[in-house]
Structures are given as structure tokens and as C-alpha cells.
Amino acid sequence: MARRRSIMSDALKMECAKELGFFDRLQTDGDFGNVSSRNCGSMVRKAIEIAERSLGTS
Numbered sequence: 001m002a003r004r005r006s007i008m009s010d011a012l013k014m015e016c017a018k019e020l021g022f023f024d025r026l027q028t029d030g031d032f033g034n035v036s037s038r039n040c041g042s043m044v045r046k047a048i049e050i051a052e053r054s055l056g057t058s
Contacts, residue, residue, distance in 0.1 A: 008047055016046040 017023040020042050
């Protein structure tokens with residue numbers, strides 16, 4: 001089975017995790033396997049917010 005390409009870059013994922021306060025857990029665990037679905041949802045919302053900021057839209 002082919003691996004799907006990630007939509008969010010690793011850098012964006014890490015930036016979101018830092019802003020949301022669970023980056024340290026990622027550093028300890030090494031991946032997103034133990035990140036709660038609530039935090040993943042927050043990360044998606046944060047990524048959308050960052051993208052809107054970069055486009056200059058509200």
C-alpha cells in the first residue's frame with residue numbers, strides 16, 4: 001500500500017504543537033502517535049489560522 005503524502009509539512013506541525021503547548025510531548029515520544037484527537041483537531045484549526053494570517057485574510 002502506498003503511503004499518502006502529508007498535507008501539512010513537519011515544520012508546520014511542529015509550529016502548531018509549540019503554539020498549542022504539546023511540543024515537549026512530541027519531543028519525548030518522537031511522533032504524533034500519543035497526541036489526543038482533541039489536540040489534533042486544535043492543531044488543524046491552528047494551521048488554518050496560520051494559513052489565513054499568511055494570506056492576510058480573517
